[in-house]
Amino acid sequence: MSTPLRTLMCPYCGKLFPPTRSRQTYCSPYCARRRRPLMARFFSYVKKTPACWIWIGGINKRGYGNFGIDRRTKSAHRVSWRIAHGNIKHGLNVCHHCDNKRCVRPSHLFLGTNLDNSKDLVSKQKHPHGESHPRAKLNERDILNIRNSFSGKHGQLSCLGRQYGVSANQIRLIVLRHQWKHVP
Numbered sequence: 001m002s003t004p005l006r007t008l009m010c011p012y013c014g015k016l017f018p019p020t021r022s023r024q025t026y027c028s029p030y031c032a033r034r035r036r037p038l039m040a041r042f043f044s045y046v047k048k049t050p051a052c053w054i055w056i057g058g059i060n061k062r063g064y065g066n067f068g069i070d071r072r073t074k075s076a077h078r079v080s081w082r083i084a085h086g087n088i089k090h091g092l093n094v095c096h097h098c099d100n101k102r103c104v105r106p107s108h109l110f111l112g113t114n115l116d117n118s119k120d121l122v123s124k125q126k127h128p129h130g131e132s133h134p135r136a137k138l139n140e141r142d143i144l145n146i147r148n149s150f151s152g153k154h155g156q157l158s159c160l161g162r163q164y165g166v167s168a169n170q171i172r173l174i175v176l177r178h179q180w181k182h183v184p
Helices: 029-033 038-043 076-085 114-123 140-149 156-164 168-175
Strands: 046-048 053-055 066-069 072-075 093-096 109-112
Touching (some): 053 076, 109 114, 140 156
Antiparallel strands (some): 046 053, 066 072
């Protein structure tokens, strides 16, 4: 008469499995390597300050934190949102109120579309504009000179465009203050 097989529950993934050796606790080597619970692993990479919770783990090229979960690399701020609030609907971004890319504090995060994220960026003037834009051909002094020298004469837009190396339409948009709005 044989002894009945016992089954154990893996403490990492919750899967039921028959142990193949005595003192086996996890269902697979993968779960054994990741024996620490998700939250314990996540918060071991977080430095809590009075303002932001700073991610001290790995970061990507764009400066956002990286965290390995389910055999994939995820953005740390998105994982923080999932821990605090649950799943993120498809097509939504996790945005920062504090504008700190390494912050993972849930109260500093909000969900938004690409448009919401862009509007937030523009309202805080964090987007590249004016001389800081990588393709800018003009500087603030040029803009002031263009606006001061424009008298409204026929052909002057083209002349100024050639002088500054931009199109006549660009000069028109500058004079009408549709572009370079931040320059008085």
